[in-house]
Each structure stands twice: as C-alpha cells, then as structure tokens.
Amino acid sequence: MELSALAGNRRLKAQLSQQEGGRGLSHAYIIAGPAGSGRHTLGGLLAQAMVCTAPEHQRPCGRCPQCRKAQGGIHPDISWVAGAGEGKPISVDQVRALRSDAYIRPNEGERKVYILEGADRMNASAQNAMLKLLEEGPAYAAFLLLAENAGGVLETVRSRCETLTLDPVAPDECLSWLQARFPQASREELADAANRCQGLLGRAVEQLAGGGEQAQALKDKADKLSRLLMQGQELELLEFSLTLDKLTREETQRLLDLTSAALGDQILQASDRARALRAAQGVKEMRQAAGLNVGPAALFPWLTALLFSREK
Template sequence: MPELLYNRKANATLANLAAGGRFPHTLLIEGPEGSGKKTAAWQIAKTLLCEGEPKPCGSCSHCVKADKRVHPDVRYYTVPEGKKEFPVETVREIRQDAYIAPNEGARKIYLIDRAHAMNAAAQNALLKIIEEPPDFVNFLLLCENRSRMLPTILSRAISVELEVPSVEECAAALEALAPGRSAQERQAAAAGAGGNIGRALGLLFTAAVFFL
C-alpha cells in the first residue's frame, strides 16, 4: 500500500491490511473536506490495480490511467451538482454494474465520494451489495463523519481516519504543490487553513486578497 502523506495511523492500518494478503471489499475513508480523501482513494485504487512491483509501480498501464483518472475499472461517484443527497437511483445503478466483470484489470473499484450524504434508503440499497460483493469488487467510501453512516454499513467496512497535518507539515507540502508562491504566502495559507492542505490550496489560488 502507498504511504499517505502525514497519516501515520492510516498508513499503519493500510500496511496491516496489505500484509494480511486480502484487502477488504469495503474501506471507509473518513476526514474533513480538504484532508485528501480523494487523493488517498485514487492511490489505493491504483495500488489494487497495479501489475508491477513495488506497488504502485507508477509506470504500468493501470497506474498511468489511474493517475490520469481515466481507468475504466475505477468508477467515481459523488452527489450531483445542486443536490444535497446522494441519489438512491445512483446506488441502484452501482449495484447492478458491480456484477459486470472488469474491463482491463483484475479488479473493479468504486470510489463513492460524500457517502455521508446518502439517506437511509440509499445506504440500505448499498448494503445489499457490500454484504456479498463479487470477489473482484472493492468499494472505497469517502465520508466526512462516520456517525452519519448506518451501523450496518460500518459493521461491514474497515475504517481509516485521515489526520490533519500540522501547520508546519502543511506548509512543507505546499512547497511542492504551489512552488510559485512565496514561503510567506504558503505559511500564511497553512496557518489560515489550520493545517488542512486542501483548504490551504484554496486560500492560495482563490483568495488573493488574503495576502494583501
């Protein structure tokens, strides 16, 4: 499994899962908005599909397509724009699609972003497939707060919680992510975001007035 930046506990959990030789069919990734849940999920998906060594090799066709977000066996779903809830109809589509074999890889991976926005009907519809999924399917559920997930969903998933980096760690990460910004700007953004890298990037690139 790839190491997730500044997430020691999550890395330990993922390493233990990989060492066991069988990755869970359902993994729940919890963290606040901007904590890197989608980045983590794509890294995990890439690793599960990778045909090289060590995994992820970064150079096989599966890794390249996953990095470009165009792999046909990684399906990404989220709440539609303008909506507040994850549609139960979408979950039913996922359930039907899950029984179709992968196109290119050995696995088929569903990234379900904002899973906490599913109402009870949608979560119960999802439960029907995660209870007995096909052997080649993995579900990566991304949520901001697991307390909004049904206990029946949580009981069938392994959960990892993403940590918010320190302000200093966030500023160090921004050096690579926003090299065009000054050290002072990166430090101010890291502090303003409380260490949340995603939010700090938002401050850097959408709130220029922040630095006036």
C-alpha cells in the same frame, strides 16, 4: 504501499501497508475526514493500488499502464460516483445501477473499484441498498465510501467496512508539502497558508491557488460574518444570516471553516474576549451541524440565537 502523495497520517499509512503485505486490502473502506483532509487523495491512491500490476509493497507504482489510466481518470474499472445534481447525495436508484454494474466482470484487471462521494449524506434507502451490495457483492468489487462524518453512515453499513479516519497534518509538514507544491510562493504566503488551514491541506491549496470570484465572494462573506460575531448587534447578525440561505451545503461548510479561521486570528486581539470565545464555540457547533446536513436557512439564525442567548 506507496502512499507518499498523501501528507501526514503516518499511522494510517502504516496500517494500510501492513494490510497490503498481509491479508490484502479490504473490499470496503469508509474514508472519513473534513473537506481538505485528503479523502479524495487517499481514495484515488487506494483505487490505483487495487488495479496496479506492480509487485506488493510497490503499489501504486504510478508507472504501469493501469496506474497511468487511473491517474488520468480513464481506467475502465474505477468509477467515481456522485449525486446526480450539484450538492445532491447519491440516490437509491444510483446504488441499484451501481449494483447491476458490479456484477459485470472487470474490463482489464482483477478488481473493479467504486468510489462514492458523500456516503454520509445518502438517505437510509440508498444506504440499505448499499448494504446489500457490501454483503452480497462479487469478490472482485471494492467500495470506497468517502464521508465527512463516519457517524452519518448507518451502523449496519459501517460494520461491513473498515473506517480510515484522516488526521490533520502538522504545521511543519504542511509547510514542507506546500513549499514543494508552490515553489513560486513567498515564505510568508506559505507560512500563512500552513497556519490558517488547521492541518487540512486542501484549504491551504485553495488559499494559495485561488478559487476565482466565487471563492473570493465566500471569503468576503466569512470576513463579514466574523466581524458581526465579534462586534455586531443581534439584529445586524440576523439580517446578514438571512442573506446566506441560498448557499449550498458545501458552500455553507466552507463559509463556516473560513469564519472559524478568521475568528481564530482575531480572538487574542478582541476587546470582548468572552464574546469572541462564545462566537468561536458557536461556529464550531454549527460546523458540526452542517456536517449532518442542516441547511443554512436554519443554521445561521440558530448561530445568532446561540451567541446572544449565551451572552445573557
């Protein structure tokens, strides 16, 4: 397969190329990895390969009409499915509608491909409806379930899918990829982004491309949170945490990612190294909890309690 658009992940690429040249691609994959790891890139490439008309081992070719439509987001046989509102998971009603659509034969190609956002956040009813489709759906239908945490997908659903887990990209590969993507950036800017992204290129792209006022506001919050975790009093940290309860799930996860990166930069210079390490471990635990859909109203006071209880 032609998967060069996905950085790193050599073993995963080799696995998929071997599958395509042998028994063919599966009808269902869970594509797992944290934000910025390349879930959407890989999902798009697999969907494109499934409708591509090029010979095997050359898919997706990126040149045939099917590939060009897929790249432009207008292919009639590729559907991206997300929750009905910002931050909301896919509902059981959406899965039922998807099931009805799946039994309508493809418009142009041999396959219909459905890419589902946040599969690990779907409730049990929606996942069970999805299970029926995975078990009984038509042979031409393929399903790509994007998930931050594959463990959040029901075992019964996981057993009907192949799980593709994305790995962080090595710093040297990050740097090479970013140099090609951002030729106008300085060597120092590229190196800083490659080092801070923790192998997740999406984060590096966000840093170099900028994300507007909202992204800057989130970064400012992360900088303040990291300072309070390193030096603040318990009441200060608790009061600040209460201002974060309106963040969405995605914003909460991004805030914790930014805070983790900021703490990593400060630990070696910290006057209280033990506290800095406790803070870093606490943020790591909170990030895992955020992936399981724990809301910020509970998350940040919990972080405060963890930090100061361990101090005592």
